[in-house]
Amino acid sequence: MNLLTDLPDARHGEVTETLVASPGLRIERIISLGQASPPGFWYDQDAAEWVLLLAGAALLRFEDEPEPRHLAPGDQVLIAPYRRHRIEWTDPAAPTVWLAVFYA
Amino acid sequence: MNLLTDLPDARHGEVTETLVASPGLRIERIISLGQASPPGFWYDQDAAEWVLLLAGAALLRFEDEPEPRHLAPGDQVLIAPYRRHRIEWTDPAAPTVWLAVFYA
Numbered sequence: 001m002n003l004l005t006d007l008p009d010a011r012h013g014e015v016t017e018t019l020v021a022s023p024g025l026r027i028e029r030i031i032s033l034g035q036a037s038p039p040g041f042w043y044d045q046d047a048a049e050w051v052l053l054l055a056g057a058a059l060l061r062f063e064d065e066p067e068p069r070h071l072a073p074g075d076q077v078l079i080a081p082y083r084r085h086r087i088e089w090t091d092p093a094a095p096t097v098w099l100a101v102f103y104a
Numbered sequence: 105m106n107l108l109t110d111l112p113d114a115r116h117g118e119v120t121e122t123l124v125a126s127p128g129l130r131i132e133r134i135i136s137l138g139q140a141s142p143p144g145f146w147y148d149q150d151a152a153e154w155v156l157l158l159a160g161a162a163l164l165r166f167e168d169e170p171e172p173r174h175l176a177p178g179d180q181v182l183i184a185p186y187r188r189h190r191i192e193w194t195d196p197a198a199p200t201v202w203l204a205v206f207y208a
Contacts, residue, residue, distance in 0.1 A: 003156065004178030019180065020154050024128055025207050027154060050124050050131060052107065052203070054158075054178070074108030074158070076123065099156070101205065103129050 003029050004055060007095050010035070024104040032058065034092030042084040047102040049079040056096025059088035107133050108159060111199050114139070128208035136162065138196030146188040151206040153183040160200025163192035 008015045010033040020027035026047075037043070042063055051060075053071040060077060061068035063084040069077065079085055090096040112119045114137035124131035130151075141147070146167055155164075157175040164181060165172040167188040173181065183189055194200040 001180065002176070002178040003180055020182065020205070020207075022152070022207055025205075027205065048126070072106070074106040076105065076107055078124065099203075101124070101129075101131065103124075103126055 003099070004097060007031055007097065009033075010095060026102045028098075028100045028102070029054075030098040030100055032056070032087070032090040032096040032098070033094075034090055035087070036089050037086035042086050044082055044084050045079075045102070046081050047104060048081050050076065050101040050103070051079065052076045052099040054097040054099055056094055057091040058096050058098075059090075061086050061088045107203070108201060111135055111201065113137075114199060130206045132202075132204045132206070133158075134202040134204055136160070136191070136194035136200040136202070137198075138194055139191070140193050141190035146190050148186055148188050149183075149206075150185055151208060152185050154180065154205040154207075155183065156180045156203040158201040158203055160198055161195040162200050162202075163194075165190050165192045 010031040014035050015031045017029050053073055053075045055073050058071045059068040060071055068088045114135040118139050119135045121133050157177055157179045159177050162175045163172040164175055172192045
């Protein structure tokens with residue numbers, strides 16, 4: 001399986017696939033196509049999350065930062081447990097491919 | 105830090121950087137530029153390794169497979185502990201960027 005080709009259709013919702021699952025570790029590929037977090041929603045996770053944007057474009061907002069971060073392919077972000085964050089925007093014109101590594 | 109831009113110069117040797125280090129988990133970016141494993145050398149690791157090629161081209165050989173696998177950007181491989189493998193070739197003309205996730 002190649003993570004960048006033959007992408008599933010995410011027009012009607014983000015598509016999440018687990019690539020690796022092991023005690024204390026989960027690696028996911030997430031495909032977005034214009035989705036954003038609902039208004040007022042914040043992720044608030046007990047796991048640490050390391051994110052790498054593989055393709056597309058997104059705006060990631062942390063509650064403790066005034067402006068969202070613009071993510072381009074190759075950009076990585078480490079999200080500490082319980083650091084509240086949300087996806088403000090993903091490109092509606094082309095798939096955004098995320099790699100997310102959750103760990104204890 | 106963007107993993108695909110402003111790459112360090114790997115002409116004189118592979119460049120490995122640790123992106124995340126946590127108990128039981130290590131995420132590395134490795135940049136190759138024409139390097140290969142020495143003749144007769146096999147990696148034989150006690151950690152599981154999940155590899156994603158982010159850029160470039162490489163040939164990954166498993167001892168238990170007759171032919172090397174050609175890796176292109178987006179290709180992922182899960183390498184079980186103690187499954188002997190080696191890098192037969194990386195593109196000498198442009199950097200190959202690997203993401204490697206080692207876990208217990």
